[in-house]
Amino acid sequence: MPKPEAATNVLQEVDNNFIGFNSRLDPSNLQPGYAQASRNVRLQRGTAQPRKGTKRLTDDTLLSEIMVGSGVFVDKNGDDNIVLIFKDFLYFYNTSTAATAEYFFPAGRIIEVDDVAEVTQALGRLYVWRGEETNPRIGTGITSETAGLSLDIPEVQVGETKTITATTVNGNVLTGYANGDEITIFNINTTGAKSVNNSYIIGSASSSGFTFSFKNTTSATIPAQTVSSCCVKVKPPLIWDSETNLVTLAKQSSILGNSQTTEGVDDAGTGSVPPADFGFYFQNRLVCKVSRTEIVVSDILSDVFDFTLNNFIINQGGNDTIVGVLPWIENQFVVFMQKSIYVAYLDPRFDPTAPDQSQVTVVTTQVGCLSRKSIASAGQFIFFMSGKGVNMLTPALDLKLIGNTLPLSEPIDDFFDSVNFNAAGKTVSSYYDNRFFMALPINESARPNAIIVYNTLNQAWETIDTYPDGLYIDNYAVCQYQQKRRLFILTRFTGTSSYGGIFLTEESEGGDEFSPLFGNPVLDFVLPAKLTPDTLQTIPIDARIRSRQYTFDNVNEKRFSRAEYQFNNIAGDFIKILIKTHDPDIADFIMEYEFTGSTAADSTLRPRIGLRGACMDSEVQFITGRPALKTAVIYAIVANRNMISEE
Numbered sequence: 001m002p003k004p005e006a007a008t009n010v011l012q013e014v015d016n017n018f019i020g021f022n023s024r025l026d027p028s029n030l031q032p033g034y035a036q037a038s039r040n041v042r043l044q045r046g047t048a049q050p051r052k053g054t055k056r057l058t059d060d061t062l063l064s065e066i067m068v069g070s071g072v073f074v075d076k077n078g079d080d081n082i083v084l085i086f087k088d089f090l091y092f093y094n095t096s097t098a099a100t101a102e103y104f105f106p107a108g109r110i111i112e113v114d115d116v117a118e119v120t121q122a123l124g125r126l127y128v129w130r131g132e133e134t135n136p137r138i139g140t141g142i143t144s145e146t147a148g149l150s151l152d153i154p155e156v157q158v159g160e161t162k163t164i165t166a167t168t169v170n171g172n173v174l175t176g177y178a179n180g181d182e183i184t185i186f187n188i189n190t191t192g193a194k195s196v197n198n199s200y201i202i203g204s205a206s207s208s209g210f211t212f213s214f215k216n217t218t219s220a221t222i223p224a225q226t227v228s229s230c231c232v233k234v235k236p237p238l239i240w241d242s243e244t245n246l247v248t249l250a251k252q253s254s255i256l257g258n259s260q261t262t263e264g265v266d267d268a269g270t271g272s273v274p275p276a277d278f279g280f281y282f283q284n285r286l287v288c289k290v291s292r293t294e295i296v297v298s299d300i301l302s303d304v305f306d307f308t309l310n311n312f313i314i315n316q317g318g319n320d321t322i323v324g325v326l327p328w329i330e331n332q333f334v335v336f337m338q339k340s341i342y343v344a345y346l347d348p349r350f351d352p353t354a355p356d357q358s359q360v361t362v363v364t365t366q367v368g369c370l371s372r373k374s375i376a377s378a379g380q381f382i383f384f385m386s387g388k389g390v391n392m393l394t395p396a397l398d399l400k401l402i403g404n405t406l407p408l409s410e411p412i413d414d415f416f417d418s419v420n421f422n423a424a425g426k427t428v429s430s431y432y433d434n435r436f437f438m439a440l441p442i443n444e445s446a447r448p449n450a451i452i453v454y455n456t457l458n459q460a461w462e463t464i465d466t467y468p469d470g471l472y473i474d475n476y477a478v479c480q481y482q483q484k485r486r487l488f489i490l491t492r493f494t495g496t497s498s499y500g501g502i503f504l505t506e507e508s509e510g511g512d513e514f515s516p517l518f519g520n521p522v523l524d525f526v527l528p529a530k531l532t533p534d535t536l537q538t539i540p541i542d543a544r545i546r547s548r549q550y551t552f553d554n555v556n557e558k559r560f561s562r563a564e565y566q567f568n569n570i571a572g573d574f575i576k577i578l579i580k581t582h583d584p585d586i587a588d589f590i591m592e593y594e595f596t597g598s599t600a601a602d603s604t605l606r607p608r609i610g611l612r613g614a615c616m617d618s619e620v621q622f623i624t625g626r627p628a629l630k631t632a633v634i635y636a637i638v639a640n641r642n643m644i645s646e647e
Helices: 410-418 421-426
Strands: 008-015 037-039 041-044 047-050 053-056 067-074 080-086 089-094 100-104 118-122 125-129 149-153 161-168 182-186 198-206 209-215 225-233 238-241 246-249 278-282 285-289 294-297 311-313 322-327 332-337 341-345 359-364 376-378 381-386 389-395 401-403 428-432 435-440 450-455 460-466 475-481 484-491 501-508 512-520 532-539 543-546 558-569 574-582 586-594 601-605 608-613 615-624 628-639
Touching: 037 041, 041 460, 041 543, 047 615, 053 532, 067 118, 067 475, 080 475, 080 484, 080 501, 100 246, 118 278, 125 278, 182 209, 278 322, 285 322, 294 322, 376 428, 376 435, 381 428, 381 435, 389 410, 410 460, 428 475, 428 484, 501 512, 558 574, 558 615, 574 608, 586 608, 608 615, 615 628
Parallel strands: 037 460, 053 512
Antiparallel strands: 008 628, 037 543, 041 047, 047 628, 053 501, 067 080, 080 089, 089 100, 118 125, 125 238, 149 161, 149 225, 161 209, 182 198, 182 225, 198 209, 238 246, 278 285, 285 294, 294 311, 322 332, 332 341, 341 359, 376 381, 381 389, 389 401, 428 435, 435 450, 450 460, 475 484, 484 501, 512 532, 543 615, 558 601, 558 608, 558 628, 574 586, 574 615
């Protein structure tokens, strides 16, 4: 009978405080508490538990509509309203009362799919941005030699609407102008016709001109005349007023770079709200991004702009582009460009006689930002998506920002191999419940379909969240829901049977509510059968966590004898445990277990392993329910020498 030449040692390794996961390092080098993979799991208070599912809040009445953007508006009652932007109307959803409302755009004003569609709340209004000016202007000045158009204006009585014909002059040719396009007429400097400076819808167009309808809203008749003007094809912002509940066009009486004035405003001292890619309200001022390198700022408590004084030119000539802007501290905001980051200081004084102290300073030229909506602040930290992964800006003691060259996402760097960087500009982020959520497009998806979660309490990456096919994370919103701030996923409707809308996260115990209404029985069925009303199908969540490799601090072959797993669970919770040994490589399910009992309780499972190898790891798969994994222990036996026989 064989007997050992030397005594054996029984060893154990324990994970009893789950902190995060690190998928970049070799799993055998991970410290206790760190997993090598985590999917749809929350690590809190040292335990690992499946996330709760989403609850769908919007129904199927919007399925045929095409949604182009989203945002948030706080009404006069202090209630949060999620705003869904469709091609020609706004849809409001009150997260406190579930009340909804629709507000349509003026006739002919639309937003096409993949066009800019952003909203900003300011001054009791909601500003809908539809893109900055990118098309070439037709004409440059106010004289007949520098104009681009000649306008044939008939006599227009007060309140009357007439057709104006525009014809190109000075060799200008209209390219890409079509019926229904939006254009802005500017640089009319003739008394009695200046009110024609505004935005219009083209009635008919050719390479040599177009027509548009003009309504005289002044107090005097406009006489028949021919005037010189310029034009540009652009979509000005729309403004929803909370008092009137009407969506109107931001009047374009004086535009950015308009040479008809020297002050940047019209005769009434008004500079129009400019076309912009996005805007935000900061220190009682409206701030807009109007070109690749330019930001303009309104007057205090007003949406009047002075384009010659209140603007910032950032890194002009550096072939860089402004991606996003984040309000910061002490009249400062952080400007993220594709290849660099800056801090802009806005002089809060409203004294035209005092020298302006506004300025722009550089933070870093080593890293930039890929997506505006990836920028999220969490207390003193700023997270954003760069070409290197997820980066974080931290303030030094002097409150200046210092860029960290090492990406925050370095521990999960391998994840970014699956990211579709062609669509990385659609990445969105949010900070909620001490966690930073970033949704990215992976596996060639054109829209964000996976979420990486960073736990700021554990200071580690927590998990990768996945959702049912078709539930894309096009935007986030943090709003009040049942007296608590909650995180919402906003998914675009695409005009098909694919569901979009508003999804409340961390709400459903059984899974994600995404699919359409589902009634039982389903044809074909056999009588007798019980009819049930339509309900939302709940799609189970694929939650699992894979441990580090247990090496027991040596590379010798071991006999893995058994394991212990302690759970907090309720009746119906069901788990599977998969073991993988390495050298030799063997995978085996060592346990499937369904918890029984009527109340929540702690349970310890002690499955037998009975495998040999140099190291091993285990994967807990949460099949049903939300049991919380508290502790994992692996036992192994290491012989000092090989077993020999006395024979």
